[in-house]
Amino acid sequence: MKTKTTKTILSAAAAAALAFTATAQAAEKLNIYCWSEYIPQDVIDDFAKETGIKVSVENYASNEEMLAKLGAGGGSFDIIQPSEYVVEALVKEKLLRPLDKKAIPNLKNIGPKFLNMPFDPGNKYSVPFMAGTVGIVVNTELVKEDIKSFSDVFKPANKGKIVVLDDAREIVSWALLSKGIPVNDVSDKNLEKAKGVLSDWIPLIKVYDSDSPKTALLNGDVAIGVVWCGEGAILLNENKKFRWVIPAEGTHLFIDSLAIPKTAKNFANAEKFMNYILQPEVSKKISEAFPYLNPNKEAVKLLTEEQRNNPASFPSKKDLGKMETFKDIGERGSVIEEIVTSLKVE
Amino acid sequence: MALPSAVSNTGGSDMHRRKPGLLAWLILLPLVAWLLLFVVAPTVMLIVVSFAERDALGRIVYEFNLQNYARAFDWVWLKVMLLSIWYALLTTILCMALGYPVAYFIGRAPERWRTTLLLLVMVPFWTSFLIRTYAWITILSKDGLLNALLVGSGILTEPLALLYTPFAIVLGLVYNFLPFMILPIYTSVEKLDNALIEAAYDLGAGPVRAFSQVIIPLTRPGIAAGAMLVFIPSIAMFAITTLMGGGSNPTIGEVIFKQFTSGRNQPFGAALGTLLLVIFLLALWLTNRQREERN
Numbered sequence: 001m002k003t004k005t006t007k008t009i010l011s012a013a014a015a016a017a018l019a020f021t022a023t024a025q026a027a028e029k030l031n032i033y034c035w036s037e038y039i040p041q042d043v044i045d046d047f048a049k050e051t052g053i054k055v056s057v058e059n060y061a062s063n064e065e066m067l068a069k070l071g072a073g074g075g076s077f078d079i080i081q082p083s084e085y086v087v088e089a090l091v092k093e094k095l096l097r098p099l100d101k102k103a104i105p106n107l108k109n110i111g112p113k114f115l116n117m118p119f120d121p122g123n124k125y126s127v128p129f130m131a132g133t134v135g136i137v138v139n140t141e142l143v144k145e146d147i148k149s150f151s152d153v154f155k156p157a158n159k160g161k162i163v164v165l166d167d168a169r170e171i172v173s174w175a176l177l178s179k180g181i182p183v184n185d186v187s188d189k190n191l192e193k194a195k196g197v198l199s200d201w202i203p204l205i206k207v208y209d210s211d212s213p214k215t216a217l218l219n220g221d222v223a224i225g226v227v228w229c230g231e232g233a234i235l236l237n238e239n240k241k242f243r244w245v246i247p248a249e250g251t252h253l254f255i256d257s258l259a260i261p262k263t264a265k266n267f268a269n270a271e272k273f274m275n276y277i278l279q280p281e282v283s284k285k286i287s288e289a290f291p292y293l294n295p296n297k298e299a300v301k302l303l304t305e306e307q308r309n310n311p312a313s314f315p316s317k318k319d320l321g322k323m324e325t326f327k328d329i330g331e332r333g334s335v336i337e338e339i340v341t342s343l344k345v346e
Numbered sequence: 347m348a349l350p351s352a353v354s355n356t357g358g359s360d361m362h363r364r365k366p367g368l369l370a371w372l373i374l375l376p377l378v379a380w381l382l383l384f385v386v387a388p389t390v391m392l393i394v395v396s397f398a399e400r401d402a403l404g405r406i407v408y409e410f411n412l413q414n415y416a417r418a419f420d421w422v423w424l425k426v427m428l429l430s431i432w433y434a435l436l437t438t439i440l441c442m443a444l445g446y447p448v449a450y451f452i453g454r455a456p457e458r459w460r461t462t463l464l465l466l467v468m469v470p471f472w473t474s475f476l477i478r479t480y481a482w483i484t485i486l487s488k489d490g491l492l493n494a495l496l497v498g499s500g501i502l503t504e505p506l507a508l509l510y511t512p513f514a515i516v517l518g519l520v521y522n523f524l525p526f527m528i529l530p531i532y533t534s535v536e537k538l539d540n541a542l543i544e545a546a547y548d549l550g551a552g553p554v555r556a557f558s559q560v561i562i563p564l565t566r567p568g569i570a571a572g573a574m575l576v577f578i579p580s581i582a583m584f585a586i587t588t589l590m591g592g593g594s595n596p597t598i599g600e601v602i603f604k605q606f607t608s609g610r611n612q613p614f615g616a617a618l619g620t621l622l623l624v625i626f627l628l629a630l631w632l633t634n635r636q637r638e639e640r641n
Binding site for chain 1: 400401402403404405422425426429483487488489490505507509510588592593594595596601604605606607608609610611612614
């Protein structure tokens with residue numbers, strides 16, 4: 001769920017429509033600034049109906065887009081949906097408002113392994129919304145070899161058959177993992193090593209797509225994908241020929257949270273919204289629309305056996321233990337972007 | 347960009363120009379305000395930001411420096427720029443080759459048909475271009491309509507890899523920008539004086555000579571306007587190239603877009619954008635100079 005260009009445009013229209021349907025009690029407001037395709041529309045509608053709060057939604061396509069708008073002082077948002085490393089950066093820059101935990105009793109529904117994470121110790125500023133990981137999807141009809149790792153994916157035999165996320169930090173992290181380097185260790189020396197690996201890998205890649213990498217896989221244009229687990233889960237539901245693999249080298253865990261910017265005016269309503277979507281029944285609805293790794297343990301109990309056994313949505317405890325979260329790397333992001341772009345044009 | 351008017355403006359009428367009065371300025375006011383607000387101001391902002399720095403969160407820090415430009419002249423980015431210019435050039439040439447006959451046909455068709463024919467050119471473009479681009483994805487993909495047709499009818503045994511190739515990028519660009527070539531050429535063709543063509547034949551010119559030495563020069567303003575209208579937006583286009591090209595041959599539009607988003611480096615993106623602007627101005631200046639020389 002990192003870059004979603006086109007859907008933002010479409011969902012902006014939906015958001016505009018919502019602004020009109022909200023109730024007439026104009027006093028109470030809530031301005032949500034969230035990822036496109038992440039909070040189902042009916043969940044927002046139900047919240048507005050139940051509380052009488054007038055909700056307006058704006059979408060962004062990447063964490064950085066949100067940061068740019070927040071940093072520029074644009075908009076007056078009451079709730080944002082940053083990923084873990086962005087929460088870390090925002091806390092560091094003192095741009096978030098501490099949460100009133102008493103207003104969010106449903107936080108108890110979140111599984112302990114998603115609380116008290118290094119990016120926000122004690123969850124002073126953020127509430128987990130959805131978690132997930134990046135893994136490998138294999139179309140077993142087209143690829144007969146047993147793919148277990150990133151190194152198995154990026155082999156000359158698979159040239160022109162691969163779709164990956166269009167996300168430089170992700171791509172570089174896989175190369176780092178293949179060299180046994182932790183994903184947050186982005187020193188010049190390590191990036192040089194990653195560059196060496198990527199100069200072999202990048203010419204093999206056919207499509208870069210963070211928006212909907214499943215499309216190229218479904219259309220048969222590629223046979224292997226390195227994609228968000230939510231996309232993987234949908235593919236597995238779609239057709240039995242797709243197999244989900246957690247890379248042997250390890251992969252990273254992302255946790256998208258809800259947080260309140262320091263400048264928020266309707267922070268009490270923001271906390272109400274947080275508490276609302278932490279209810280098991282509501283969280284289940286979100287899981288059904290976007291089958292990511294739901295950190296809400298009570299919501300998971302409400303899912304069907306099949307949904308719970310989807311290996312892309314819910315990785316095993318053992319695999320989960322191997323996963324690391326991204327840390328904020330600040331200006332290094334631009335260096336990483338340059339490495340990937342330069343290899344693409346070579 | 348307010349380029350088309352500058353190009354299609356046929357020179358030579360300067361002698362009769364009068365100073366606009368107060369009323370004229372009042373009528374022009376909305377346009378002037380529009381240009382100031384949405385063309386001049388953003389351009390100035392772009393240039394200012396291109397000399398700035400940014401902090402760890404990607405916020406702009408206004409400290410003058412030239413490092414963005416120093417970096418922009420790196421071979422990596424120049425290569426991207428050249429590739430984008432190449433795609434844009436190819437698109438312009440193909441649009442010309444495809445668009446000229448169509449525009450000529452419509453322009454010379456009986457008058458009562460012209461509006462209908464022009465409408466037919468434009469009808470597809472009433473649909474959102476995103477939807478049209480996704481339609482191409484459905485047509486070109488491995489399991490897509492075209493491959494199903496080719497393989498099903500026995501013309502091919504194996505489906506072709508059409509999508510996510512440079513071919514798909516240029517196809518997408520040509521498809522989207524073709525009307526911008528057809529319309530200005532049509533305007534020129536419509537004004538074409540038949541007597542001049544007849545005169546060419548009377549003076550012994552064959553069809554080839556009449557076309558190349560009479561028709562082409564007379565419709566040149568339309569061709570030039572069309573070329574600018576196609577060339578300039580195709581260089582910077584990023585949505586089509588990302589969706590249909592798969593992102594493995596990044597264009598300058600995609601690279602700039604990334605600097606403003608995941609690269610967290612707006613000043614560098616602004617520097618690349620400013621360079622692109624300089625290229626546009628150069629292209630415009632060249633076309634203008636050519637026209638003046640001819641006049």
